Structure formats: structure tokens, C-alpha cells
Amino acid sequence: MPTPVIETLGLSKVYQGSVGGVPVLSHVDLTIEYGEVVALRGPSGSGKSTLLNILGCLDRPSRGRYVLGGSDVSGLTREEQAWVRLHYIGFVFQSFHLLAHATALENVTLPLHYAGVPRGRADETARDLLARVGLSHRGSHFPAQLSGGERQRVAIARALTARPPLLLADEPTGALDTKTGAEIMRLLLDLHKERGTSIILVTHDPVVADYADRQIFLRDGKVVDTEEAQVGARA
Amino acid sequence: MALGRETWRLALKLIVRQPGRSALTMLGLAIGVGAFIAMVSFGEGARKSVVAQFEVLGTNLIKVQNTTPAVNPRARPSIPTGDNEVKLIRREATTVAQVVPVARRAASVAWGGEQRPSYVNGVTPGYLGLHSWDVAAGGNFDASDLTEAAKVCLLGKTNVKELFGDRDPLGETVTLAGMMPCRVVGVLAEKGFSTNAADLDDIVLVPVTTYNAHLTDRPIYAYIEVEPLTKDLLDSARAEITDILRRGHGLEDDEPNDFSVSSPLEVIRAADRTARILGTLLAAIAGVSLLVGGIGIMNIQLVSVAERTEEIGVRAAIGASPSQILTQFLIEALILTMLGTFVGVTLGIGVATLVAQNMGWPRVISPSGVLFSAGFGIAVGILFGYLPARRAALLDPIHALRRQ
Incomplete structure (x- = not known):
């Protein structure tokens, strides 16, 4: 069997509060194969965001192991975490999070800049990606001059410039109307097919979740059985 | 880290795209440096003028x-x-x-x-x-x-x-x-x-x-x-x-x-000493304004870190390492400082020239005064730019992203 892109073993996260620790995640075991699209679902407070932060190397687990692309990344330093994010993980956020004072093209180029790719080649790559998401004519626009759907396309292009094997999308359609949201989802899936990028999709929306190959439910910091959770969710 | 020139270019771009903020940041330092150069020049000009008045008595007498x-x-x-x-x-x-x-x-x-x-x-x-x-x-x-x-x-x-x-x-x-x-x-x-x-x-x-x-x-x-x-x-x-x-x-x-x-030379020497003390006093006062200008830069940079929390979080999420973010903020501070210092030097020499013309004393721009204030300005920029930059670099990306 090939190495999965993500493997977690007994992943736990405890936030230190004033009265002892507050457990947010407990003993999460996950395996996500290369090229899978997985939806991560669960009510608010279920630990989705915490799990996503840990998977995105923005946070560290309190206990347990997190193996990304075959390497244990649970105990990396901040500099090492940044390197992993740069080369392994792309982020797409609900509120886009584009740099307001940078043009669309500059936003897309940013990861390559941090990776030390020379400007000419970085610009070329970014331009190709912008064209791929249908925004070749918008490169010199600032985020404020773009529509919500266009901004999310820029954000997707940016997440993919450094060719990461893993894309983490946190409510990518949450700030968009249904039609635009569907377009964005289609774009994500097309890119997933073209590039083989694994996608973890955090969403409340069952319609969006249905795009995924597989759904994982979280409740009270634990992965719960799919059926049970669905029954719970519908009850 | 393969940043270097590209980072300078990007930082400069950001500075140009936010002219208001950039100008405000530079203002304090520009005024500080300008005041220092002008004051030192006033002191020296006044001294020469006083000494010239006493030299009427004869210096070789x-x-x-x-x-x-x-x-x-x-x-x-x-x-x-x-x-x-x-x-x-x-x-x-x-x-x-x-x-x-x-x-x-x-x-x-x-x-x-x-x-x-x-x-x-x-x-x-x-x-x-x-x-x-x-x-x-x-x-x-x-x-x-x-x-x-x-x-x-x-x-x-x-x-x-x-x-x-x-x-x-x-x-x-x-x-x-x-x-x-x-x-x-x-x-x-x-x-x-x-x-x-x-x-x-x-x-x-x-x-x-x-x-x-x-x-x-x-x-x-x-x-x-x-x-x-x-x-x-x-x-x-x-x-x-x-x-x-x-x-x-x-x-x-x-x-x-x-x-x-x-000998009147004694009187001239005494006058010269007095004028020198006054000149030093002026320079000391101007030095304080230089310091205040530096603190101004630090304040605006600190505020800017708070203001730009989201930006810092986004950069971090994309994969910018803490040291890259530190470098970025430092370079920004450095550019602003150098611009501010340059404006200040120009301003100081301008004011010194104007006042010298109006007071009828010689315009004296001491190169060491200019060098000192420019050096001090840039040092202040680096020093006071470092603190906010470090704070930006240590910002937790999760919190930075959540704050919106």
C-alpha cells in the first residue's frame, strides 16, 4: 500500500485554561490517501477548526502523532512548520484572506516568492494559474476590485502555486452565493483531478460535502461513526 | 533565504501604495533629523556671528x-x-x-x-x-x-x-x-x-x-x-x-x-566658549526631538503590526517563516527610515539656509552633524523597527487569521 498523505495516531489537543485543561480533540485517528477529497463535518465546537489547524501545521497536537507525506511533523519548530506549509499545504479560507495591497497576480506569486523562486519564473507560473482559474485578465486588479467569486479563484490559484500535494479548504463557499459556490466547488474538483491534489474540505453545508469522496464527522473532539453522526445531525 | 532584492522591491511597493501611512511614519523622523541639522547649524551660525562681532575689537592685538x-x-x-x-x-x-x-x-x-x-x-x-x-x-x-x-x-x-x-x-x-x-x-x-x-x-x-x-x-x-x-x-x-x-x-x-x-582675543575666546555651550545645548534639545522621531517610528510600526495582523497571518499560512516576516518588517522600517532621514536632511539644510539668510549669519552645515543625525536616524529605524518586526514574526498565525 502506498503511504497515505495524512496519517494521525491518537491526536489530542488540550487548551490550558485557568481550571485545568480543556480537551478539544481526543484520540483522533485519521488516514487520508493521496488524491482523496474528504469533507470534515461537525457542529461548531466539535474541534473541526483545531483539527484543521493541526493538519495545516499552524498548530501542534498536545499528544499523538501526525505524519504528513510519510514524515512525522508533530514536533516541528515554527520555522520548520512554515517550510512544510510552503511546500506541502495550500490554504483556502472562507473570507479569502487576500493581501489587500497586493494585486491578484502578486497574491498568487507570494508562495513562490517565499520559496525563493526567481521573479520571472514565479510570475509566469502565477499567470498560468490565474488563466487556469479564468482570471487571466484580472492579474493587475486589487482584491477590492474583484467580486467574491473572483477573489476565491485568486485564493485557490495562490493555494496551488507551490504545487502542494494537500489543499485545506475552510468553508470555501461560505461567503458566496449558491451559484458562485457551486462554480468554485467545480473548479476545486477540476483542479483536484488535473493535479491529483488531495483536498480536505471543512463545511457545514451537506450539499458541498457531497462533492467529497468521503465524509468524516467530528463531535466533541472525537471522530464518530458516519451513520451515527448523520442520524444525529438529522435528529 | 532567497529573499533579498525581491523583498526590497515588494516592501517598496507596499510603501508606495500606502502613501498616507508611510508619510505619517516618516514624518516624526524627518522632523527630528531636520530639527537636529537645523539647530546644529543655528548654533554654529550664531557662534560665528558672535565671534565676528567680537573680532571687530581686533584679534591680533x-x-x-x-x-x-x-x-x-x-x-x-x-x-x-x-x-x-x-x-x-x-x-x-x-x-x-x-x-x-x-x-x-x-x-x-x-x-x-x-x-x-x-x-x-x-x-x-x-x-x-x-x-x-x-x-x-x-x-x-x-x-x-x-x-x-x-x-x-x-x-x-x-x-x-x-x-x-x-x-x-x-x-x-x-x-x-x-x-x-x-x-x-x-x-x-x-x-x-x-x-x-x-x-x-x-x-x-x-x-x-x-x-x-x-x-x-x-x-x-x-x-x-x-x-x-x-x-x-x-x-x-x-x-x-x-x-x-x-x-x-x-x-x-x-x-x-x-x-x-x-588682549581682546581673551574676550573672543570667552564668547566663543559661551556660544559653543549654547550650540551644544541646542544640539542636545534637537537630539531629544531626534529620539522622539525614532519612537514615533516604533509606535507606528507597532500599530501597524496590530493593524496588519490578518496580513501577517495570511503570509504565515502561505508559508512565510517567522524569519521571513521579521525580515519583511525590518526592511519596511529601514526603507521608511531612510526616506524619512533623507527628507529630514533636505528639510534641515533648507531651514538652516533660510534662517541663515534672514539672520545674516553664515550658513554652516556641519558634515559631521548631518552624518550623525542621518546615522542616528537609520540606527533608530533599525532598532525601533526590530521590536515590532519581532512581534509580527512571533504572532500566532491561527490567532492572526481568526481576528477579522
Whole structure:
């Protein structure tokens, strides 16, 4: 069997509060194969965001192991975490999070800049990606001059410039109307097919979740059985 | 880290795209640096101007006069300074270029039925050179006038104005002290006021021989002015003259001088010291404003870190390492600091030039002052840019992203 892109073993996260620790995640075991699209679902407070932060190397687990692309990344330093994010993980956020004072093209180029790719080649790559998401004519626009759907396309292009094997999308359609949201989802899936990028999709929306190959439910910091959770969710 | 030039380019872009914020950040430092350069220049300009005023007294000059008993009670009754002293110095001194006796009295000056009180100085022709005093019209009296005790005189500007108005005084005969007629051979250039507010132009100069023959009963001089051979010999000349006069007056070794030998250079040196202290004070005050400017940069940078939390979080999520974010903020601070410093230097030199023109003192821009303030400005930028930059780098990306 090939190495999965993500493997977690007994992943736990405890936030230190004033009265002892507050457990947010407990003993999460996950395996996500290369090229899978997985939806991560669960009510608010279920630990989705915490799990996503840990998977995105923005946070560290309190206990347990997190193996990304075959390497244990649970105990990396901040500099090492940044390197992993740069080369392994792309982020797409609900509120886009584009740099307001940078043009669309500059936003897309940013990861390559941090990776030390020379400007000419970085610009070329970014331009190709912008064209791929249908925004070749918008490169010199600032985020404020773009529509919500266009901004999310820029954000997707940016997440993919450094060719990461893993894309983490946190409510990518949450700030968009249904039609635009569907377009964005289609774009994500097309890119997933073209590039083989694994996608973890955090969403409340069952319609969006249905795009995924597989759904994982979280409740009270634990992965719960799919059926049970669905029954719970519908009850 | 393969950042370097590209990071500078991006930082510069961000600065240009937010002109308001950038200008505000630079303002404090620009004003601080500008104020420092201007203040140092004011101090130096004022000092030169003050020293120039004192130099009117003559920088290469020794004054010999008798001391009054009140000043030195142990001294013998003072021997009036007279021809004897002039002869002693002329005969014995080896470090001396010329000796100019100055006799002085108050006397009226009259012409064409008008009369006004003024002062008459009996001097030798060398007097004018010794005081770098020019003749505005006509000429100086000469050695033959001196030997012949000729009845000629030079009029100061005030006397010319008051008595002659617009008319030409050259060749006219004025009456001094109501008894001595003399011909006006020259008009003195305007000298202005002395440091103790006396009108230096309210004067008539006559040959000292003429003065002794006609304007006084006995040849006593107000003082004797001595010019040393060179400026460097000033102190040795003073010592030599003191020696000569002590011997001439037959003073015992334990007796104090019954005369004084002084030099305006002492006054000039004192004025220079005072002005320097004031200049240093100005520079110190300006230094504070420089510091405040630096703190301003730090404040705006700190606020900017708070303001740009989201941006920092996004950059971190994309994969910017803490050291890359640190570098970015430092470079931004550095660019702003250098721009601010440049604006400040320009501003400071501009203001210094303007004020120098208006105050009529020389514009003095000290290169070391410019270098110091520019260096200080940039150092402050790096130092105070580092703190916020470090804070930005240590920002937790999760929290940074959540805050929106």
C-alpha cells in the first residue's frame, strides 16, 4: 500500500485554561490517501477548526502523532512548520484572506516568492494559474476590485502555486452565493483531478460535502461513526 | 533565504501604495533629523556671528593700560601710560610689529555753525589697519602728517551724518574742542556698535602728535595698542611687554604689575566658549526631538503590526517563516527610515539656509552633524523597527487569521 498523505495516531489537543485543561480533540485517528477529497463535518465546537489547524501545521497536537507525506511533523519548530506549509499545504479560507495591497497576480506569486523562486519564473507560473482559474485578465486588479467569486479563484490559484500535494479548504463557499459556490466547488474538483491534489474540505453545508469522496464527522473532539453522526445531525 | 532584492522591491511597493501611512511614519523622523541639522547649524551660525562681532575689537592685538588702584590695592600709585612706555616697547620688544598709542578724550566737533559732542582719538596711521577699519572716502593720514603734527582728521560716520548730512565733508575744516581747526582728509567706514552698545562711529581720528600738541596738556594715553609680529606670537609678546614694563617701572619681583597687558582675543575666546555651550545645548534639545522621531517610528510600526495582523497571518499560512516576516518588517522600517532621514536632511539644510539668510549669519552645515543625525536616524529605524518586526514574526498565525 502506498503511504497515505495524512496519517494521525491518537491526536489530542488540550487548551490550558485557568481550571485545568480543556480537551478539544481526543484520540483522533485519521488516514487520508493521496488524491482523496474528504469533507470534515461537525457542529461548531466539535474541534473541526483545531483539527484543521493541526493538519495545516499552524498548530501542534498536545499528544499523538501526525505524519504528513510519510514524515512525522508533530514536533516541528515554527520555522520548520512554515517550510512544510510552503511546500506541502495550500490554504483556502472562507473570507479569502487576500493581501489587500497586493494585486491578484502578486497574491498568487507570494508562495513562490517565499520559496525563493526567481521573479520571472514565479510570475509566469502565477499567470498560468490565474488563466487556469479564468482570471487571466484580472492579474493587475486589487482584491477590492474583484467580486467574491473572483477573489476565491485568486485564493485557490495562490493555494496551488507551490504545487502542494494537500489543499485545506475552510468553508470555501461560505461567503458566496449558491451559484458562485457551486462554480468554485467545480473548479476545486477540476483542479483536484488535473493535479491529483488531495483536498480536505471543512463545511457545514451537506450539499458541498457531497462533492467529497468521503465524509468524516467530528463531535466533541472525537471522530464518530458516519451513520451515527448523520442520524444525529438529522435528529 | 532567497529573499533579498525581491523583498526590497515588494516592501517598496507596499510603501508606495500606502502613501498616507508611510508619510505619517516618516514624518516624526524627518522632523527630528531636520530639527537636529537645523539647530546644529543655528548654533554654529550664531557662534560665528558672535565671534565676528567680537573680532571687530581686533584679534591680533595687545592692549597696555594703567591699572586703577581700586583694582589692585597693593600696587604702587599707577604710572600713567605715556610716551615712556611707548618708547620702551618700541625699543626693546622683539616680537612686536607696531606700537600704536591711543589718546582719547571727549570733545565737541563743529562745522558750519553746528556742533555736537563726540570723541577724539589721537592715533598713528597704523591704527586703522590694526582694527581692519576701512576708509570710505578720502584717505588715511600718513607718517609725514604724524611728524609734522598736521591738523588733519578722519571723521566717523556718525559725525559725518550729524554735521554734514548729504554734503561731502572731504576738504572741509571742522573745529575740535572749540579751539583746534583741522582739515577732513577721510571718512571712516561704518563700524556699527561695540559689544557694550557704544557707537563706534561717533569718533574723530587725528595724528597722536597733533593731539598731544593741541588737545591735551600732557601726553597721557588711554592705552597703547601693540600688534605682535604674528598671531602665534601674541602670548610671547604679552609676556615680553610685561617684562619690559616691569623693568622700566623698576618693580621688585614680589610687586604686582602697575599696568595691565590684555588682549581682546581673551574676550573672543570667552564668547566663543559661551556660544559653543549654547550650540551644544541646542544640539542636545534637537537630539531629544531626534529620539522622539525614532519612537514615533516604533509606535507606528507597532500599530501597524496590530493593524496588519490578518496580513501577517495570511503570509504565515502561505508559508512565510517567522524569519521571513521579521525580515519583511525590518526592511519596511529601514526603507521608511531612510526616506524619512533623507527628507529630514533636505528639510534641515533648507531651514538652516533660510534662517541663515534672514539672520545674516553664515550658513554652516556641519558634515559631521548631518552624518550623525542621518546615522542616528537609520540606527533608530533599525532598532525601533526590530521590536515590532519581532512581534509580527512571533504572532500566532491561527490567532492572526481568526481576528477579522
